[in-house]
Amino acid sequence: MGVEGIGARVARKEDKRLLTGKGRYTDDMSVPGMKYAIFVRSPYAHAKIRSIDATAAKAMPGVIGVLDGKQLLADGIGNLICGWMIHSKDGSPMKMGAWRPLAHETVRYVGDAVAIVVADSVAEAKDAAEAVVVDYQELPVVTDATKALEQGQPQLHPEAPNNLIFDWQIGDPAATDKAIASAAHVTEITIHNNRLSPNPMEPRATLGIYDGGDEHYTCYTTSQNPHVARLVMSAFYNVAPENKLRVIAPDVGGGFGSKIYIYPEEIVCLWASKRTGVPVKWTSDRTEAFLTDAHGRDHLSKVKMAFDANNRIIGLKVDTVANLGAYMSLFSSAVPTYLYATLLSGQYDIPAIHANVRTVYTNTAPVDAYRGAGRPEATYLLERTMETAARELGVSPAELRRINFIRSFPHQTPVIMNYDAGDYDASLDAAMKAADWNGFAARKAEAAGRGMKRGIGMSCYIEACGIAPSAAVGSLGAGVGLWESAEVRVNAVGTIEVLTGSHSHGQGHETTFAQLVADRFGVPIDSVNIVHGDTDKVQMGMGTYGSRSGAVGMSAVVKALDKVEAKAKKIAAHLMEADESDIVIENGELKVAGTDKTVPWFQMALAAYTAHNLPPGMEPGLKEGAFYDPANFTFPAGCYICEVEVDPETGVTKIIQFVAADDFGNIINPMIVEGQVHGGLAQGIGQALLENVHYDPENGQLLTASYMDYAMPRADDLPSFKVSTSNTPCPNNPLGIKGCGEAGAIGSPPALINAITDAIGNNRLTMPATPQKVWAAAHAAN
């Protein structure tokens, strides 16, 4: 490992820019003639639009134009779509209702956009938006998914009777029922996974620029995957053909899933730019973000876990209802199916699993992937069930897990996944040691002496990352392939540009991707630039989500580096009249092994471009591209332990320690990996203790639409974390990487809730475990 190579704790190249206020986020962009947009949004959760009258608004100062959904429809702009087809168990395709970028007939959630106002300033656009008169006829509302399935409830989309989008299953129902019938013990539990708002600190924003001269569109947007945005806007939304649409996602201030999707605002601002003849910028405020950014989670599941007399799991049955909100967002159908139920085997050898999932329309914001996406739901369900079972069976939680761990690989689960490598005992051991599990009894007694209730809880998670093998996901309904692309350009002076289809919105690609190059060629990372986020520069890419940038994006870079290395060696061999198999690359030089003959890297590069003396028949230049399609998912896993102290007087939970022991495979930059875990833990702890999206069930109003009402984790809600890794390299990609972006958010909620329920001696507790709920549970009988 060099000081800047693979495995080094290199400080980030992007930091200077971001620390000095020189970051360039979408809202920082401005172009000549740019005007500002405000969206007119529905104040009702469900209503018919009788009419829209913009006469007064158009006459207001500074107003350039007011456009509505009828005009959008007339101009042929298409519906927003969900890009992953799921079939119900009866074989019928999922029932997707129409989602118009601007509603013109019916609004289905509070915040549904109905018109756009473009004006000289944001303030003038806001004033004018207030003056747009929309005549609504209110309709009855349903916000709860289970209730929405009942007879006689309000119907959201004519395509989906009883609001049922699909009724899907995975696994073997008969074998699972048989296992349950023959079990020595069955643990039954109902699991609620609370609804969350992703809340990247940078609100969504977009700048649409139409150039009438070239009939060309440019879209600046807060996106995790600008190429997917371009593809979808071209192929489905009919905004512009791909060669006439450039999408740029510059510095992006966090995403966590919520910036994967293509939202109405990007489409409408591009269209409005053409309609009004001015560049149009829109920036969400935080209230709009709460109302319209895709939410996460919102599952209700009934679980039965069957054990034999030796405490081995023999069957798992799960029945889940998932709330998808008012419209099907881009990947919404994949989250509660292939990203969720395929992980229900956890770290355990379970011979029979059956999961049934119903997804449901309600009068709430669309729900899609949020950090972890399906895997936190699976992990919370499994790990709370394991903890409950351990208590019922009278075995220690660690022992019950050890009895059931998978120990031989590859391991085929009954729910599609084929785990390639792992060592679950190692992370469990590491976590228990770091947490001083064996000393807990003494700490509990000490706390009891102070009148405090101490508890400890664990969670052993597994996730599937590195998404994903294109053919496999294609066979499961995905509308796209999930490979990644890279191009490595060696300039004539030897500096290097790496173009990647991955996108960094905090993950540090500009550093870690450069470390790969430094490691390979021994050049300083300062001579390597990482280019991403612009469809005019990078030809195609699938973006960043599902912890895929390392396992998939970097693998593409490795493939391109292989090609560059091969050509560089040929050139050097020719220059030094040596055999190319004798050339080694070290410290920025190409050497003939075993001799003192060397060519500096820059000289080889210059030779490639002068082309005065290249091997016969070789093309000039040094630039190679590659596409990498993964062979399998990767399977990061780990064990998290949380210790809490609950004050029985107030119900306030204090986290005493939080330990994370992860297996991420090989690591490029441990400092960045630790940062990813810290951030994930904070989001998971936020879910378990603080955060909840709450709609008024009567009228569908969002009651948690600001930071005054939605409790974001703050510095004094959290401890410092104890994180470590014990790694088994992934055998399926060239770097042995598994991915680390989501683990923290996946593994932490059950560890925390298991700790609180242990402390208070009552297992009936739902997230978020607010002081009020904890106090009530602590004072109720189990």
Added chain:
Amino acid sequence: MAKITMTVNGRQVSGQCDDRTLLVHFIRENLGLTGTHVGCDTSQCGACVVHMDGKSVKSCSTLAAQAAGSDITTIEGLAANGELHPVQAAFKANHGLQCGFCTPGMVMTAVDMIRRHGGQLDEATVRAELEGNICRCTGYHNIVKSILAAAAEMGGARVAAE
């Protein structure tokens, strides 16, 4: 519309703005200093923190007109002669930022915090004082570490100079 004048990062600036214009918008739109961010609409997140006459304020909750005549420092004004301020350097060394969106506010808050507490800061104080700054990326772990490291260094430097 009124014309207001203030000192920003050591330079006198003036501009026309509405009475209702917030300081953050004056800084971002009129002055083109886009390092100061807007992360919320309820004065909770701290992405907009700048220094006004040496003290940290939320520029989303201050009218531009209120700042007339004052001395404002934004994130762009912190590094001197191309050298990162010790707090900025500590954030870099300790990976105290990921997406960077909360970072300008965090750094400005931290500079003020260290000014008030000197080398006496401890973890609990830092966490309590970060009440008004939200970060969604880092889990605060490395932000706290960065601030403590900077406080130790700056506190140490001051002792050495005295």
